[in-house]
Each structure stands twice: as structure tokens, then as C-alpha cells.
Amino acid sequence: PIGSARVDENGGWRFTPDTRLNDGDHNFTVIVTDPAGNASVESDPYLIIIDTKEPNAPTIDSVIDDQGTVTGPINPGDVTDDAQPQISGTAEANSTVIIYDDGVEIGRATTNAAGAWVFTPVPPLLNGSHNLTAKAQDAAGNISVPSNEFGFELISGGNATAPSIIGAWDNIEGHVGMLHGGDLTNDSRPELRGSAQPNQVVTLSVDGVVVGSVTASSTGEWSWTPPVKLPDGTHNFVASVTD
CATH class of the missing domain: 2.60.40 (Immunoglobulin-like)
Known part of the structure; x- marks a missing residue:
């Protein structure tokens, strides 16, 4: 037993544990006792899985330019003409990766069973400097600390006279x-x-x-x-x- 609650006039009740429950599986059951002291049989279990641990920080492993005459991996600090480079990395398996550009969220990607994720910006990035980071969010809603930073400069075509x-x-x-x-x-x-x-x-x-x-x-x-x-x-x- 971890506590009791009184049923209201509509048959509803609510209860919050007095102490924090450990991470893991918890099967809750209830027994109802009427005013005469008669106790019901135990209810079916209600499973809750508690997870309060934040996932590990994700990684940004590669940014790929596939536009223009020069294509391939972009190194941190490089200049690219691809406004929609393919961004990929790793994170906790089956988690959601939140991608940020200069601290502003630009999209989300879901990792596969191996923890890999891939993201392409939509809409395209604007010309100028970009600094990408990512955070992982697990199924319980816990959010990790930021990933490594990945910065580059975007000059998407055009010059002084050509758009x-x-x-x-x-x-x-x-x-x-x-x-x-x-x-x-x-x-x-x-x-x-x-x-x-x-x-x-x-x-x-x-x-x-x-x-x-x-x-x-x-x-x-x-x-x-x-x-x-x-x-x-x-x-x-x-x-x-x-x-």
C-alpha cells in the first residue's frame, strides 16, 4: 500500500504518491472499502513506466552538400551553396531529435532502431552564417543537453549581378x-x-x-x-x- 483517497459524490477519486517513485515499471492496483468496512477484490493492474533520466546528447556527424558543381561533405567552418544540405547524426534509438539553427528550432527528425537520424531543412536556409545544434527527446519527454555545434557559411548562388x-x-x-x-x-x-x-x-x-x-x-x-x-x-x- 502507498496511500488512500476518498471517493467523491460522483464516484471519482485522485491520488498523488507522497514520495517520488523510482524509474522503471510500476503496476498500480486499488481496493475499495465501503463505509461498513467491506473491501472489494483488487483491481486489474495499471502499468506506468517512469523515466526521468534525460537521454544522452545527440551528435551531428555530417552535413552533405548535393547542389552545384562542388558537392560532398561540408566541414565545420566551410562555405556551401546548398540551402538544403542533408544533416545527419546519432541519438538515442527511437527518440526525437530537435534541430536548431543559431538556437532557433528548424525541424525534427526521428531516430531509427540503431539511433541514426537524417534531416533536410524545409524551408531552405537563408544566406549567411549558420550554427547547427541538436537535442534529443525521449518517449517520456525528457530532453537532453545540446549536441556538438556545427557551423558553416551559406552563399546560395548569385553574385553582385546574378540571382x-x-x-x-x-x-x-x-x-x-x-x-x-x-x-x-x-x-x-x-x-x-x-x-x-x-x-x-x-x-x-x-x-x-x-x-x-x-x-x-x-x-x-x-x-x-x-x-x-x-x-x-x-x-x-x-x-x-x-x-
């Missing part, structure tokens, strides 16, 4: 997510996303025909959606600016 197209966002069910060059999509109006110099006017062409323009933000990001549906087939998008 870049980072990717296109597919918003139609079946494959919702970022598209890259050569991908297939069932979205006839995918949203293009890219970078340019701050506040520049970016002109968009589809298959050699100018179809619209958009102004880059103060941080150099821009997005644009075709005003009409594109027909099935291959389409080449080009972004340009005029000084």
Missing part, C-alpha cells in the same frame, strides 16, 4: 516539398524560391519567355508563383536582374 533559384515548392498532395533541378512534380504552379541582392527586381522567364517579376526582400530572399498553370512537360526557369 539564383534555390528550388521550387510543390504544394500538391502526393509530393509536398521542395523540388530541385530535374525533379518531377504534379504541381502545375510550383512556387520558385531564390536569392538575389537585397531589394533587387528579379525577372522570371519560363522556357525563354518572360512571365513575371518579383522584388527581393531586404535580406535577399524572393519567391514567385506562375500566374497560370503550366502544361505537362519539361520547363526551364531562369531568374535575371537588370541594374
Whole structure:
């Protein structure tokens, strides 16, 4: 016995142990005693697994650039042109890994039975410095201390005069997510996303025909959606600016 509780007029009761229970399996049962002192049979057990120990810190083992002419692993401190690098590491098996960029959460990934996890940023990262860290959260909700830091610089295409197209966002069910060059999509109006110099006017062409323009933000990001549906087939998008 670890305590007792009085049943209220609606038949409900609640009880909190006076002392902390140890981590592990606990099978709770109850016996009801009426005012005359008659005791019921013992209830079926109710299993609660207590886990108050935080998981070990996860690791960020690799960041892979798979865009542009130079691809492969990014080393800490490197410069990359991939706004959606593949980030991977290890953590407690079947836990949730929370990924942060400069202390701000940018997404979550689930580890497999071997503790491996993989994450690709959506939406794409912005140009500039990035410092990635991660924390692991176990099934009980305990959160670990931060992982190792992994920093790099992102310059996603473009220079003083040329903008870049980072990717296109597919918003139609079946494959919702970022598209890259050569991908297939069932979205006839995918949203293009890219970078340019701050506040520049970016002109968009589809298959050699100018179809619209958009102004880059103060941080150099821009997005644009075709005003009409594109027909099935291959389409080449080009972004340009005029000084």
C-alpha cells in the first residue's frame, strides 16, 4: 500500500504518491472499502513506466552538400551553396531529435532502431552564417543537453549581378516539398524560391519567355508563383536582374 483517497459524490477519486517513485515499471492496483468496512477484490493492474533520466546528447556527424558543381561533405567552418544540405547524426534509438539553427528550432527528425537520424531543412536556409545544434527527446519527454555545434557559411548562388533559384515548392498532395533541378512534380504552379541582392527586381522567364517579376526582400530572399498553370512537360526557369 502507498496511500488512500476518498471517493467523491460522483464516484471519482485522485491520488498523488507522497514520495517520488523510482524509474522503471510500476503496476498500480486499488481496493475499495465501503463505509461498513467491506473491501472489494483488487483491481486489474495499471502499468506506468517512469523515466526521468534525460537521454544522452545527440551528435551531428555530417552535413552533405548535393547542389552545384562542388558537392560532398561540408566541414565545420566551410562555405556551401546548398540551402538544403542533408544533416545527419546519432541519438538515442527511437527518440526525437530537435534541430536548431543559431538556437532557433528548424525541424525534427526521428531516430531509427540503431539511433541514426537524417534531416533536410524545409524551408531552405537563408544566406549567411549558420550554427547547427541538436537535442534529443525521449518517449517520456525528457530532453537532453545540446549536441556538438556545427557551423558553416551559406552563399546560395548569385553574385553582385546574378540571382539564383534555390528550388521550387510543390504544394500538391502526393509530393509536398521542395523540388530541385530535374525533379518531377504534379504541381502545375510550383512556387520558385531564390536569392538575389537585397531589394533587387528579379525577372522570371519560363522556357525563354518572360512571365513575371518579383522584388527581393531586404535580406535577399524572393519567391514567385506562375500566374497560370503550366502544361505537362519539361520547363526551364531562369531568374535575371537588370541594374
